[in-house]
Amino acid sequence: MNTPQTKSTASIAVGGAKSAGRWMLQGGTVVALVLLIIFFFAMRPDVFLSFTNVRNILYQVSILAIIAGAQTIVMVVGDFDLSVGATSALAGAVAAAMMIGGTPIPIAIIVALLVGLVIGLVNGVLIAYLKLSAFVATLATMTSVVGLAFLVTNGTTLFNMPEAFNQLGQGRMMDIPIPVFIAIIISLILWFILRFTTIGRRWYATGGSAEVSRLSGINIKRARLIAFTAAGLISALGGIILAARLGSASAVQGEDNMMFSVAAVFLGMTVIRSGAANLGGTMVGVAIIGVMSNGLNILGVNAYVQQVVTGLIIIAAVTLSSLRHKER
Amino acid sequence: MTAAVDLSTTSTVTPALEARGIVKRFDGVLALNEAEFAVRPGEIHALLGENGAGKSTLIKVLTGIYEPDAGVIRRDGEEVEFANVRVANRAGIVALYQELSIIPSLSVAENIMLGEQTPRRFGIVEWQRLRKGAKAQLDSIHQRIPLGKLASELSPVQQTMVAFARALATDAKVLILDEPTASLTDTEITELFAVLRSLRARGVAIVYVSHRLEEVFQLCDRLTIMRNGETILTKDVADSHIDEVISTMVGRSASDLYPERGTTAKDQVVLEVSDLTGRRVKDVSFSVKAGEVLGIGGLAGSGRSELLRLIAGAQARSGGEIMVAGEHLRKRAGVGRTLDAGLGLVPEERRSQGVILGTSIQDNIVIANLGAVSTAGIVSGHRIVDITRKAMQSLQIKARGPRQHVGELSGGNQQKVVLAKMLARNPKVLLMDEPTRGIDVGTKAEIYRLIRELAATGTAIVAVSSELPELIGMSDRILIMHEGRISGEVDAAIADEELLLSYCYGKSE
Numbered sequence: 001m002n003t004p005q006t007k008s009t010a011s012i013a014v015g016g017a018k019s020a021g022r023w024m025l026q027g028g029t030v031v032a033l034v035l036l037i038i039f040f041f042a043m044r045p046d047v048f049l050s051f052t053n054v055r056n057i058l059y060q061v062s063i064l065a066i067i068a069g070a071q072t073i074v075m076v077v078g079d080f081d082l083s084v085g086a087t088s089a090l091a092g093a094v095a096a097a098m099m100i101g102g103t104p105i106p107i108a109i110i111v112a113l114l115v116g117l118v119i120g121l122v123n124g125v126l127i128a129y130l131k132l133s134a135f136v137a138t139l140a141t142m143t144s145v146v147g148l149a150f151l152v153t154n155g156t157t158l159f160n161m162p163e164a165f166n167q168l169g170q171g172r173m174m175d176i177p178i179p180v181f182i183a184i185i186i187s188l189i190l191w192f193i194l195r196f197t198t199i200g201r202r203w204y205a206t207g208g209s210a211e212v213s214r215l216s217g218i219n220i221k222r223a224r225l226i227a228f229t230a231a232g233l234i235s236a237l238g239g240i241i242l243a244a245r246l247g248s249a250s251a252v253q254g255e256d257n258m259m260f261s262v263a264a265v266f267l268g269m270t271v272i273r274s275g276a277a278n279l280g281g282t283m284v285g286v287a288i289i290g291v292m293s294n295g296l297n298i299l300g301v302n303a304y305v306q307q308v309v310t311g312l313i314i315i316a317a318v319t320l321s322s323l324r325h326k327e328r
Numbered sequence: 329m330t331a332a333v334d335l336s337t338t339s340t341v342t343p344a345l346e347a348r349g350i351v352k353r354f355d356g357v358l359a360l361n362e363a364e365f366a367v368r369p370g371e372i373h374a375l376l377g378e379n380g381a382g383k384s385t386l387i388k389v390l391t392g393i394y395e396p397d398a399g400v401i402r403r404d405g406e407e408v409e410f411a412n413v414r415v416a417n418r419a420g421i422v423a424l425y426q427e428l429s430i431i432p433s434l435s436v437a438e439n440i441m442l443g444e445q446t447p448r449r450f451g452i453v454e455w456q457r458l459r460k461g462a463k464a465q466l467d468s469i470h471q472r473i474p475l476g477k478l479a480s481e482l483s484p485v486q487q488t489m490v491a492f493a494r495a496l497a498t499d500a501k502v503l504i505l506d507e508p509t510a511s512l513t514d515t516e517i518t519e520l521f522a523v524l525r526s527l528r529a530r531g532v533a534i535v536y537v538s539h540r541l542e543e544v545f546q547l548c549d550r551l552t553i554m555r556n557g558e559t560i561l562t563k564d565v566a567d568s569h570i571d572e573v574i575s576t577m578v579g580r581s582a583s584d585l586y587p588e589r590g591t592t593a594k595d596q597v598v599l600e601v602s603d604l605t606g607r608r609v610k611d612v613s614f615s616v617k618a619g620e621v622l623g624i625g626g627l628a629g630s631g632r633s634e635l636l637r638l639i640a641g642a643q644a645r646s647g648g649e650i651m652v653a654g655e656h657l658r659k660r661a662g663v664g665r666t667l668d669a670g671l672g673l674v675p676e677e678r679r680s681q682g683v684i685l686g687t688s689i690q691d692n693i694v695i696a697n698l699g700a701v702s703t704a705g706i707v708s709g710h711r712i713v714d715i716t717r718k719a720m721q722s723l724q725i726k727a728r729g730p731r732q733h734v735g736e737l738s739g740g741n742q743q744k745v746v747l748a749k750m751l752a753r754n755p756k757v758l759l760m761d762e763p764t765r766g767i768d769v770g771t772k773a774e775i776y777r778l779i780r781e782l783a784a785t786g787t788a789i790v791a792v793s794s795e796l797p798e799l800i801g802m803s804d805r806i807l808i809m810h811e812g813r814i815s816g817e818v819d820a821a822i823a824d825e826e827l828l829l830s831y832c833y834g835k836s837e
Contacts, residue, residue: 196706197706197707198702204691205684205695208684208686208691209680211680211681212680212683212684213684214662215642215663215681216663216667217667217696218664219662276687
């Protein structure tokens with residue numbers, strides 16, 4: 001009488017080989033990145049893939065990578081956070097103002113990180129417990145936080161921070177800029193958390209279906225609160241590194257990072273089959289944005305045109321992935 | 329009896345819609361194998377079969393969603409090809425699905441006269457004519473629904489009626505209904521049937537897809553049974569017997585649908601509910617013993633589902649006490665707490681409450697078992713695969729592997745995933761709301777057997793069901809609710825539907 005059981009398990013092993021066309025759609029975004037690299041390399045083989053330029057690209061996207069990591073967490077939970085850019089600007093401004101006022105570097109950094117954490121906590125409470133929509137809540141906090149950043153900076157650009165602090169953004173290790181290392185470390189940590197920890201699984205479950213998760217015993221309010229808090233903290237870190245890299249802090253710096261972080265996560269969502277936000281995909285998205293902007297720069301294309309093209313690329317990638325979903 | 333088999337439609341009436349030799353393959357897998365189907369004008373024709381038998385595929389071919397690989401479709405005897413849904417609609421074929429395609433934010437009148445039906449002049453909507461047209465359609469099915477009301481404010485049956493009215497507004501000659509009674513109460517079902525009969529009298533051909541065989545025997549004129557993508561038989565309902573229909577659908581006898589009732593109930597009480605009160609539920613008290621299967625019935629709106637949700641902590645109670653295995657559940661305990669106390673919950677709506685469709689089987693199972701697969705907050709991939717494989721094997725979940733997406737599984741297998749998620753926690757009390765809704769007969773039998781096996785190992789089961797035969801077949805003891813209170817308690821061994829129904833309508837013991 002054992003035969004039916006063995007039979008049913010044996011049939012599990014049958015998998016389907018994917019057709020090349022489907023693979024193209026599935027890997028569309030990655031393919032796009034590779035094509036971009038090939039294109040720019042073909043246009044300027046002398047410059048584009050040189051060590052200096054690759055290092056340059058990595059340096060340029062390192063802050064975006066950190067903030068896009070923060071955005072990924074929130075989008076895994078099924079929300080999004082418009083305030084990441086503003087939070088990073090305020091954190092940079094707070095750190096800068098404190099250091100200029102004589103506060104020791106570590107304390108200034110810790111306070112700035114706490115500022116980000118509190119903003120994230122506020123977002124989380126508003127959204128998870130007071131049930132505001134993520135759009136409204138983070139739009140409101142973004143507005144207030146930008147205002148706070150203007151207050152902290154008095155509407156000016158703060159500079160003359162300690163050299164040791166600026167090294168954090170401008171220094172190099174093994175000829176590679178320090179922000180690149182920081183971005184890589186943060187990304188690895190976030191990847192690990194999302195993939196291998198219980199909170200990561202709770203985030204994915206909540207984003208997949210909040211009601212199913214709740215009825216499976218997951219405290220979805222707490223999961224969302226933690227996600228927003230983490231996003232605030234990481235955004236603050238990004239802002240601090242940005243201030244160090246620029247050697248200055250202003251209320252509007254890193255404004256682009258909010259929009260580009262959402263774009264990077266969207267691009268990344270097209271990389272995997274389930275269409276969920278994921279860190280690896282986000283980094284592919286960050287790379288596309290970085291390569292685009294650097295490559296177009298090298299070709300001497302005007303910055304405004306770059307912005308237009310970036311939007312088009314996002315539309316193309318998301319269209320491809322929705323075609324894929326239709327096919328299924 | 330076999331003389332009634334009527335695959336070739338020997339009748340002289342030209343079918344309103346006819347499918348001959350339909351073949352449809354997906355990735356080389358045969359979904360329809362020369363399927364045959366014909367519905368005459370002025371008849372209600374049941375299309376029956378287990379999940380995966382090919383009913384949905386056939387309907388999609390008939391309504392232009394899928395293009396058949398081979399075969400012919402004839403509308404009033406003329407060969408047709410439906411390039412898409414709109415073409416099929418224009419030919420008078422309309423399908424109404426479980427999730428009705430009405431627009432919640434529009435008024436009743438706008439819903440009825442949607443799209444091409446909207447009267448307009450120079451692109452400007454003529455509201456007067458729109459209302460008049462909508463009213464005419466509602467009148468024709470004897471419905472009095474305020475035209476200005478938003479569709480979201482309507483009861484499920486009213487929404488169904490609005491969908492009918494819209495179908496009639498598009499001059500539908502063939503109506504295809506997929507489980508139209510799933511969310512309706514018994515009185516509403518009676519009303520629906522009256523409307524369907526009046527449509528039949530007007531010559532509309534109605535295709536009726538349902539898992540509820542009692543309804544088919546009440547309502548339909550003929551039935552067609554599909555199995556494995558083939559049409560097995562078509563015959564008059566009057567010449568059919570329910571057992572024969574079931575055995576034809578599953579390819580085996582119906583008598584073993586419900587397993588034998590065991591005497592597994594032990595003395596130890598594992599769930600005790602006293603004076604439990606919620607929104608509808610009022611002062612409900614009962615207890616369940618280890619190894620006992622308690623069925624809970626009642627009409628929709630009687631509070632039967634809310635009772636389960638209150639116990640599970642899915643909804644906050646306003647009063648009363650709950651004890652699980654001697655432990656008090658605090659009033660504000662959420663589902664996480666109640667699960668930890670030893671409860672398990674299989675919710676009513678599988679697709680919105682039970683499974684996350686876009687993720688894999690293992691990701692679904694793990695979310696209720698994070699503690700078991702992790703150490704110090706770090707999950708082990710091995711352990712996830714282990715518990716998933718074990719669950720898939722013990723529940724016979726038919727899938728390619730732990731990573732297959734749940735959305736790709738049949739309803740029955742999805743329900744098994746929900747069960748697996750909870751059973752991996754070894755609950756002392758398993759709460760199940762409509763354990764077999766919308767799943768095929770074969771899987772139903774498996775779930776009844778599983779309930780018995782769990783009871784034999786000492787698990788207490790509390791199962792809510794809207795189907796009286798199911799309550800009687802699977803339970804040891806049955807509680808019936810009426811207007812938030814328990815109106816009757818019966819030993820399942822001596823229960824009959826008549827008695828249960830009288831309790832459902834509030835006749836007390």
